[in-house]
Amino acid sequence: MRLLLALLIAMPLAAQPSRIASDFEIAQMKDQLARSRDFVSQLSARLNLGDAYATRNEPSTARQEYAEASRIASAERIAARRIGDLTRYSTATSYAALAQAKLGRAESAFTLLEEATRYSADSAKSWNLYSSAMTLLRQPAKASSAARNAVAIATREVEATPSVANRLDLTIYQYSLASSLGDTAEAERLLRAATTSLRLRAFDDVRREAGRAESFEIYSTARGDSAAYLSILNRAGLRLASLLETRGEIARARDEYERVLETRTDDATALAALARLSDGDERERRFAEAFDANPFSMALVRDYQKYVAQTPPAVDGDSTGARVRGAIAQMEHGESRAARTTLDALIAEFPNNETLRTLRREAEGSAGVPEFLSGAADVIPTSASQRDLGDLLQLLAGDKLTSQQRTRLDELQFSGTAVFTTSVAGENQTTLESGTIEGVRFRFSEPTMFRGVFAASTPLRLAYRVLGATEVNGADALLLEPLGVEVSR
Amino acid sequence: MSFLLAALLVVSVTGDRTALINSYANEVRITSGNTSRVVKTAETPVDARFAGSDLFVIARDARRLERFDRNGGRAGIDLAADPAFIREAGGFLYVYSRLDGIIQEIDPERFTIRRRAALGPFASDFETDGKNGYLLFPRAAKLISFPLRTLKEERSTPAGAVPVDMTIVRRGSALSAATIAIADPAARRIWKVEGLQSVSGAFARGFVRGLLGLGLFAPRNTDFPTGIDRVESRGDVTVAFDSSSGTLYRLRGTKISIIATGIDGFALSEGAILITERGAVRRLQTQKTER
Known part of the structure; x- marks a missing residue:
């Protein structure tokens, strides 16, 4: 031996x-x-x-x-x-x-x-x-x-x-x-x-x-x-x-x-290294091969996270490696709800795997509680920052708000800069549905008609309440109740 | 089986200083009276000797002999590969290195190597009786004896089944050669053999013993219930140790008694047996153990 x-x-x-x-x-x-x-x-x-x-x-x-x-x-x-x-x-x-x-x-x-x-x-x-x-x-x-x-x-x-x-x-x-x-x-x-x-x-x-x-x-x-x-x-x-x-x-x-x-054509270490050292299409292919050989290498996962943060990945196939890559891509593109679903299915198959558990924790996020949720009841904020809205979205998507925080959120009205993805203009009226608010994805519960003409992709002032979390094209998004729109000054 | 960290305890000849070696952490705790200090060593200290006011430590994996003086001074010299044992005789230090079987004689005052000789690799123990050196080879089951004066092999003696440790039980005299006790865990026995004696010494011994009507000396072996793998002697106290069970035995002639179990290691001091347990040192007075 x-x-x-x-x-x-x-x-x-x-x-x-x-x-x-x-x-x-x-x-x-x-x-x-x-x-x-x-x-x-x-x-x-x-x-x-x-x-x-x-x-x-x-x-x-x-x-x-x-x-x-x-x-x-x-x-x-x-x-x-x-x-x-x-x-x-x-x-x-x-x-x-x-x-x-x-x-x-x-x-x-x-x-x-x-x-x-x-x-x-x-x-x-x-x-x-x-x-x-x-x-x-x-x-x-x-x-x-x-x-x-x-x-x-x-x-x-x-x-x-x-x-x-x-x-x-x-x-x-x-x-x-x-x-x-x-x-x-x-x-x-x-x-x-x-x-x-x-x-x-x-x-x-x-x-x-x-x-x-x-x-x-x-x-x-x-x-x-x-x-x-x-x-x-x-x-x-x-x-x-x-x-x-x-x-x-x-x-x-x-x-x-x-x-x-x-x-050894499928050596995971060699394939992961070549993925790390390659460019272009070869890189994606090497990552795919490396993940198929060992989907649970944490070093490989970290390399892939850096890669997909800069390059839209092309994930296909249903191997374990492809599913892990898919989950990482979903996380990197804000689709944490979908990522959690993917990871939960993988964890059911590999219950002792620490890589999957680590990714699952990361998909939960580590959002802080925005100050406006714990602030005094008589202090009514008029705006929320991108970070606060991002944290709020993670908390809502993960169903992590306490009942007191939920009640507080229902009381609050905000105003912020929104950019709508599409707009359907009629006679002095415009139907709007989704876009970003302070850079965070949102949509209304249904397309909503506003008085006035508003173009898509133009910053607008939106007054709103936050109703919860939803999805836009598979990615997590805030579900908002619109209170009014006006042109940004 | 004990999984506690083995800690080697070295006691000065005068019994007033001890060195507790932690080979893994590369450090030695030197205690003198009520004060103690910890010194860092080169990689993997495995054996040490006090000489004069200094402590000499073998750092096996650095292949160095280090000298620590009372004032905190530190110096080092290179040794042959895999140095394992350091002994003192006649004012000099002797280091045995296993890989090439090298003995190096060191002047502790000048801290220089005086002589070196190759005497066979992979001995499991090295001892001196003041005039001669002894190397024990477990694979070949033999004891090599050599005068320190020449550093050349003079005698090879069969030594049990798998001898791994030895001690000088009795120094030579006009009536007898030195007696060496050899621990053999495979045979569960302490073998006793005679040490080297010069031709004139052997002649004088035979003459005097014959004159007194004593006949030839024949050391007697001692059997144990478990495989003892260490043996040490100081004054009239001889102990044997089974490191796999942590059992320490006291020998009196061919009779044995258990004096401690579940311990990590031990050392003999003047009038006491020092026992190491979980990094701490406990002292057993030999007078008490003799009752």
């Missing part, structure tokens, strides 16, 4: 476009849990399941899996210690530490790692687990020191026995070391060496084996040479690309992300 995890990054799998990439991996791991009862199978399945759920932003489910991994490893170390099998004890202790690190329990993870290395200071695998746990706990100096030990020991092993398995292990440890070194020249050198060596002829057999088995899975805790090979090739490529992107070497970063896609 080899550990490749250094940072949690998305690990999607090839799958049908409408399917979330990690669905397949989750199914594989659940099948492994059901079929194989041995320690390694049970532990690796739990760790991989936890990581899969973590990348989908389902932290409570991920923690359950990590806690179960911790329980399995603890039981194993107790059993091994009881019979005096200290190699087995050391391995189980290292994995118990990793599970604790994934649960964020730094001190217990550290104590267990120290305990493990007392018995296995000569084991590159133990030091690699140490390094991975410390990287998870954001202890780069401890992580890099441990990784250097792993690399030094594995280098000796390759020199003594240059087998494919030993070379693969060394590459994994070099990747761990690079992951702990951050954005440094040494990290880049290690990652370049790793990605280059993995494409050499020395790995032809393992590549062929992966091809014959049609393997494509990427795991944090990989079993067997072909799974380890595919996983480390993917992870090292992504890490190198990310490092180049951070440095602003965009063209080279794009090349590396594209190389990752050559072996």
Whole structure:
């Protein structure tokens, strides 16, 4: 069992476009849990399941899996210690530490790692687990020191026995070391060496084996040479690309992300990065592909929010990714009621997903209560600002007004600058229905005829009461009762 | 199994100062009498020794030896990869680094490295009896002995199944070589073996013992109900510790008794056993424990 995890990054799998990439991996791991009862199978399945759920932003489910991994490893170390099998004890202790690190329990993870290395200071695998746990706990100096030990020991092993398995292990440890070194020249050198060596002829057999088995899975805790090979090739490529992107070497970063896609066409991390780094139509397409691979990456959501704030998106399809994109687009364009409906349906399907819950909270808004709703009864405002009206609309749309605030609102009359979308003029009279008031969408409960001639798209003075919230072309809007219109002075 | 943070407690030879090491937080609490102060160290302090008025700390992941003096001064020198143990003998400090099996001899006054030698990687413990050094190798289950004068291996002895810790139970004399107790959790046993002795020392010992009619010395081993993985001795007090259950045993000859359970760690001081529990230190008088 080899550990490749250094940072949690998305690990999607090839799958049908409408399917979330990690669905397949989750199914594989659940099948492994059901079929194989041995320690390694049970532990690796739990760790991989936890990581899969973590990348989908389902932290409570991920923690359950990590806690179960911790329980399995603890039981194993107790059993091994009881019979005096200290190699087995050391391995189980290292994995118990990793599970604790994934649960964020730094001190217990550290104590267990120290305990493990007392018995296995000569084991590159133990030091690699140490390094991975410390990287998870954001202890780069401890992580890099441990990784250097792993690399030094594995280098000796390759020199003594240059087998494919030993070379693969060394590459994994070099990747761990690079992951702990951050954005440094040494990290880049290690990652370049790793990605280059993995494409050499020395790995032809393992590549062929992966091809014959049609393997494509990427795991944090990989079993067997072909799974380890595919996983480390993917992870090292992504890490190198990310490092180049951070440095602003965009063209080279794009090349590396594209190389990752050559072996994994639906890699969510690579697709999200390419969406971030692309322009025009390609950007929309990459976003669509990235959302289909992993609809719940919060980083991807934030990137997409920035994108749709500037560019009208073209969302079509009914995949989960398309629906999440649709909800984000609705939110960005003020259609929070529609966004809430979309998100509520998604939450019903993915009840433990934190990304959806975060978006749902954002769709609720965090409107403040306008001062005029809590003001003294004898103070009658004559106007309301754009911000106040915007907050009022969110409160009304979310049905968040108290009965006292509602009563107060019914008492109030306002006057403000309105711009009507359309006007139908008759003989010294005009029918008006909807537009914006201080920049906030509104409409009347029905088309209303006013004395005088008023043009559309022209600022007018509108006296009104606020009746509630409604929709205009799918977007939230104030429902107003008109009291009078006049030309703005 | 205990998941509390292991805290290593180091006591000065005179027993008037202690250093409580927090390896994760990179700090050491130095206590002298009623005063204590916390010093930050380089990455991952794992062992320390008082020498003169200074404290010397190994920062494993920085590969540094740091010196802290009474006035708050701090200095450091580089060590070999994966330094793990520091011991004092004959006025010098000796650091063993696991990755390449390097022993480095350090002059604490000048704070310089005097000599270095490679004696085999990945030992699980390093001790000295004042004249000789001992390295314990769990994978090979052997004890390597070497004179500090030469820093060259002189003897390799089989040492149980998986030996992980050792202590000098008794220093050598004209009648006997040093006695070393070795903790072996796989065998649940403390093995006792003899330390190194010079040819003239061994001859004199045989002659004197024969003259007195004592015969040859044969150290006796001690068995435990659980897998003890630490052993320490000071004066006539020897304790063994099972870190997986936090059980501390007292040894008297081949007999054992439990003196604490569920603790994080321990250290021996003059007339007392110091116990660490949840980062705090508790003192057990050895006289009391002997009743």
